[in-house]
Amino acid sequence: xxxxxxNQAVKGGIAPFHEYLLQGSIVDSSKDVLVxxxxxxxxxxxxxxxxxxDHEMIFSLKGSPQQQPMTVYLRHSLIQTDCxxxxxxxxxxxxxxxxxxxVRSCVDIGVSxxxxxxxxxxxxxxxxxxxxxxxxxxKGRMKVTVSKLFKMxxxxxxxxxxxxxxxxxxxxxxxxxxxxxxVGEDMKNFAEQLKPLVQLEKVDHRRQQQAAT
Amino acid sequence: xxxxxxxAFPVPEGKxxxxxxxxxxxQVELLGAVKTGNFSVDCETYQANTQAGTLTTTPQRLIHVxxxxxxxxxxxxxxxxxxxxxxDVLFDVLIHKLTSGKAGKEAxxxxxxxxxxxxxGPRYELSDxxxxxxxxxxxxxxxxxxxxxxxxPCSVPTECWNLMRELMxxxxxxxxxxxxxxxxxxxxxxxxxxxxxxxxxEHFTNFRKQTVMGQPIR
Amino acid sequence: xxxxxxxxxxxxxRCTQKLRASVANVFQxxxxxxxxxxDNAVAAxxxxxxxxxxxxxxxxxxxxxxxxxxxxxxxxxNSIYLSIDPAIDKLPVYQQIIQSYKWSNKVSDLxxxxxxxxxxxxxxxxxxxxxxxQAKKVKRISPTGHAVAPTAVEACIARLTQKVPDISMKxxxxxxxxxVLQLTLGRxxxxxxxxxGLIIERVNVRGLTETNLDESQMELWSRSKYDVFQKxxxxxxxxxxxxxxxxxxxxxxxxxxxWFQKFRTLFSAPCQKCGKHYLNGLPPTWRDLRSTEPYxxxxxx
Numbered sequence: 262x263x264x265x266x267x268n269q270a271v272k273g274g275i276a277p278f279h280e281y282l283l284q285g286s287i288v289d290s291s292k293d294v295l296v297x298x299x300x301x302x303x304x305x306x307x308x309x310x311x312x313x314x315d316h317e318m319i320f321s322l323k324g325s326p327q328q329q330p331m332t333v334y335l336r337h338s339l340i341q342t343d344c345x346x347x348x349x350x351x352x353x354x355x356x357x358x359x360x361x362x363x364v365r366s367c368v369d370i371g372v373s374x375x376x377x378x379x380x381x382x383x384x385x386x387x388x389x390x391x392x393x394x395x396x397x398x399x400k401g402r403m404k405v406t407v408s409k410l411f412k413m414x415x416x417x418x419x420x421x422x423x424x425x426x427x428x429x430x431x432x433x434x435x436x437x438x439x440x441x442x443x444v445g446e447d448m449k450n451f452a453e454q455l456k457p458l459v460q461l462e463k464v465d466h467r468r469q470q471q472a473a474t
Numbered sequence: 475x476x477x478x479x480x481x482a483f484p485v486p487e488g489k490x491x492x493x494x495x496x497x498x499x500x501q502v503e504l505l506g507a508v509k510t511g512n513f514s515v516d517c518e519t520y521q522a523n524t525q526a527g528t529l530t531t532t533p534q535r536l537i538h539v540x541x542x543x544x545x546x547x548x549x550x551x552x553x554x555x556x557x558x559x560x561x562d563v564l565f566d567v568l569i570h571k572l573t574s575g576k577a578g579k580e581a582x583x584x585x586x587x588x589x590x591x592x593x594x595g596p597r598y599e600l601s602d603x604x605x606x607x608x609x610x611x612x613x614x615x616x617x618x619x620x621x622x623x624x625x626x627p628c629s630v631p632t633e634c635w636n637l638m639r640e641l642m643x644x645x646x647x648x649x650x651x652x653x654x655x656x657x658x659x660x661x662x663x664x665x666x667x668x669x670x671x672x673x674x675x676e677h678f679t680n681f682r683k684q685t686v687m688g689q690p691i692r
Numbered sequence: 693x694x695x696x697x698x699x700x701x702x703x704x705x706r707c708t709q710k711l712r713a714s715v716a717n718v719f720q721x722x723x724x725x726x727x728x729x730x731d732n733a734v735a736a737x738x739x740x741x742x743x744x745x746x747x748x749x750x751x752x753x754x755x756x757x758x759x760x761x762x763x764x765x766x767x768x769x770n771s772i773y774l775s776i777d778p779a780i781d782k783l784p785v786y787q788q789i790i791q792s793y794k795w796s797n798k799v800s801d802l803x804x805x806x807x808x809x810x811x812x813x814x815x816x817x818x819x820x821x822x823x824x825x826q827a828k829k830v831k832r833i834s835p836t837g838h839a840v841a842p843t844a845v846e847a848c849i850a851r852l853t854q855k856v857p858d859i860s861m862k863x864x865x866x867x868x869x870x871x872v873l874q875l876t877l878g879r880x881x882x883x884x885x886x887x888x889g890l891i892i893e894r895v896n897v898r899g900l901t902e903t904n905l906d907e908s909q910m911e912l913w914s915r916s917k918y919d920v921f922q923k924x925x926x927x928x929x930x931x932x933x934x935x936x937x938x939x940x941x942x943x944x945x946x947x948x949x950x951w952f953q954k955f956r957t958l959f960s961a962p963c964q965k966c967g968k969h970y971l972n973g974l975p976p977t978w979r980d981l982r983s984t985e986p987y988x989x990x991x992x993x
Contacts, residue, residue, distance in 0.1 A: 301786035307794065322572075322582060328523075329579040331571065347561070349568055368567045373560040373668075382553050383535050383572075384522075384582070475901060506973065601919045601973025627899050627918040627959075630879045634959040640970035664879075 278369070280350075281362040281444050283433040283452055283461040292407065292429050295458050296396055299405055302454060303398040310396040313408075314339045316419050317393060318377070320385040333385070335376060339392075339419060345372045353466065361445035363463040367436065392422050395429065402444075403451060406432045431459050476602075476626035477634055477665045479642065479657055480673040481649050482680070483619040491609060491616050498607050498621065499596060501645040507600035513543045514594035515608065515674050520573055520583040537583060539569055540671050544604075550671040558668045588613040591678045593620045602627050603641060610681055617681045620674070621646060632661045697761075704757040711750040718743050837941030840889035845871050848890060848942050855946060858953040872912060875949075876900075878956045881921060883928070884912045890941035892932045892948060897925040923977040923989065924955060934981050954984040965991035 287295050300306050316339055321332040331349075338344040351366035395408030409429050411422035433452060435444045452461035485494050503509075520537040536554040541563070549565040552558050559565075573583045593608035606622040623642050628634040635653060642650035652658065656673050657665070721743060840848075846863060849871075853861055862874040873885040879900060886894040898916040916922055928948075935947045962969050963976040964985045976986035 297786075306786050307790040324582055325580070327580045328582060331582070333568070347565075347568075349571065368564055370562045370564045370568065372562070372565070373558075375557055375559050376561075378557050379551065379553065379559040382555055382557055383537060603973060625959075627920050628880070629901055632960070633880065634975075636962070637959055637969040637975050640968060641973075644970075 278367055278436045279439055279441075280365050280367045281435045281437070281448060282365065282463070283362050283448055284464045285431045285452075285459045285461040286426075286428045287407070287431055287459045288428045289409075291458060295431070295455070296407060298455065298458065299396075299398045299407070302451075303400040303405065305399075310398060312340070312395070313397055313406075314394045315392070316390065318390045319388045320380050321388050322383075322385045324384075332388070333380070335380070343374060345374055345376050346370070347372045347376060361449040361463070363465075364445075369436070387416075390416070391425070392419055393430075400451065402435050402437070403448060404432075404434050404436075406430075406434075408432070431455075431461065433461050475665065475667055476604075476624050476628055477631045477638065477657070478622060478624040478670045478673070479638060479650065479654050480620055480622045480670070480677060481642075481646065481654065482677055483621050483646065483649055485619060491619060494619055495595065495607055495609055498619070498645065502598050502600075502605055502607070505600060505641075505645060507598035507603075507605055509596055510599045511597050512594065513597040513606050513608070514592060515540065515542050515671075516590070516592040516594075517675065517678050519586045519589040520569070521586050523581050523584045536586075537569070538675055539566070540675065542667070542671060542674075544670075545667055548667070550668065552672065552675055558672060560668055589682075591617075591681070593674065593678075600641075603638075610678070612681065612685065617685070620677055621649075622670075623650075629664045630662065631657050631665060635661070700757060700760050704754065704761060707750065707754045707757050711747070711754050714743065714746045714750045718747055837891040837938065837944075838889040840941070842869050842871070845887065845890060848945070849873065852942075852946055852949060856949045856953055858956055859949060866912075875952075877953065880956055880958050881924065883952070886912055890945055891936075892945065895925065895928045895932055897921045897928055920958070920974055920977060923974060924958065927978050928952060931981060951979060951981065951984055954979045954986075957986065961986040963988045963991050 296310060300310055316337045318335045318337070319332060320335060321330055323330045334348040334350065336346045336348070338346075347370045349368040349370075353363060353365040354360075390413060392411040392413060393408040394411065395406060398405040398407075407429050410425045412425050413419065414421045414423060433448055435448060437444055455461060483494065483498065485491050517538055517540045520539065522534050538552045538554075540550040540552065542548070542550070547563050549561050549563045549569075550558065551561065551565065551569070569583075573581050573585060589612075591610065591612045593610045595606065595608040598605040598607075602625060604622075604624040604626060606624075608620045608622065610617040610620055623638060625634050625638050631653065639650055653661070654673055656669060656676065660669070718740075721740065842865075849861060849863055853859075858877065860876045862876075863871050864874060866872055870889070871887045873887060875883040875885060877883070881897055882900055882902070883895060883897045885892055894912065896912055896915070898914075898921055899918055902916060902918075916925065931948060931951055935944045935951065937944045958977070959975050960969075961976060963971070964980075964987055966988065969975055971988045971990070974988070976988045976991075978987045978989055978992050979985065980987060980992070
């Protein structure tokens, strides 16, 4: 019964959702200025910005060559330790110049704490992990995160960490059902207001990976 | 979340399942329970895709995916190792990805043929008690009857077991003499939704075994 | 430091004024000129010399005082900083604006309420005074349980915590000075007691797992969704009235809590009359006020 409803939902474009994404970075010394501006621009300006401190683990399932590998992103909040969040991200559509943002399908699932054991038992292996600390803002349905990424010196030890770079990752994203192209325009306008502090752009990860290799 | 007990109710020789269900319903209604709709618990089983050649990378695991209409936004996944995962109902999408190959690639897991089981029927409320009388079917064949009784205000089985037993025995007789094994093992702990699912899975597995042994319960 | 500074400044100004006066004096006498006669020429030169000497003395005074003053830049007023461009992004402008906006909004709201409340009182002031004066004539010791200092309430609760070990208590003050007690009874139930001083104003019983987003305030008013806890709330409200001693508030609080902790066996104790747990969908929800034994609601008569 549920599967039928679900299949309908998938066909109807309700699930999975599409994520529109812009990314940028800012050096640590200017982070406070950006946070301050975001506080002014976003909702709930009168309360303190919401801080997060997450441990992200990336698992993937690789079978035989005939099988398409599958990767999932697991986030575990180190502030609210019973919060676990699993995310599956589909293939990225970079689009042409007329498209303002990166678009990718994604599935966001809240899960219970047995998830690590569960993934391991059905064959997923831990690929890499990191710790992210930062602030979260929202304006309407737009979500802005300013996060500092840390590498973990010992596997699984979230206290023994070192910063990865001298800057912070800034991400602007919106998750909507299929076919709401208007969102890209809104995001571009918002990103415009953060200039020249931070330049939010659509980043082609595949090209970056190719350049790295 | 209260304490839940699930019992398999035997169907005596010479009676059809429907007759037993009807008499149970009549008894429950006599106690003063009010019908508040229907319920369903369903279970689908997946196993590793053996056609994909190399088996060393994917372990031979069974994944049981269950849904309970009492927790409509959740999806429960239980492995044959006993690991229970509770997730948003969108987890189904992920299971769907795991079990459907695309672009000529093979899937990691596949559905077990004819394994889908379901228990559904009327749901009654009697003050703070919730009583569900479910007919179990496997691939649309009748398999048996499962009766679920929940006492919602209390979360610790030891506290309310005697109270529940008095109610259950009043319409089920000796079937409810002792707590179900799963409840008995954690009498002094807080009862959780995952425990209900595991009770159902245990009963589903038993029904399935009986079928394999060629002794349908009817 | 600052006072010294102003004192020496005043002194310096005074010296400067003196110097100006003496210089003006010299030029005045020069401008006026004077009839020079043979015998008084020497005296006139002497007078001129004297006035020049005064100028010299005054000038050295000014110099002395001015050396004691601090350099100009450190005493410049804050206004010169106006020329330095402030980085607006670094000032907490947004928060301050929002704070003051909210504050002024709140003030105007509250002022509105106050006005509407006080308006009728302005007219009836005289009559109320009159009636209260009349009431004073009837001499009666009024109960004092409601007028207890918050510290005394806390001390009393601390004493009671030891006397009633089964109940864990937490004091909150969601609405100003009066306390709201959050009671947790084992793994069975939660209860909220609204106190006025030490007098119990309201009791509300809810399930252990029933939560509200708003921690303390809402739970006091929203009824439990379970029949059993609604029944217990009724029983407890009746007991509050039974255990009310107008002149010994602590005693009434203690006797109530002592009775209330017997609900630890709410689900597990059988009824003393019929010997059963279950009746009409409920466990025994009444505890006898004297013997504290469990009864079903219909079995207690």
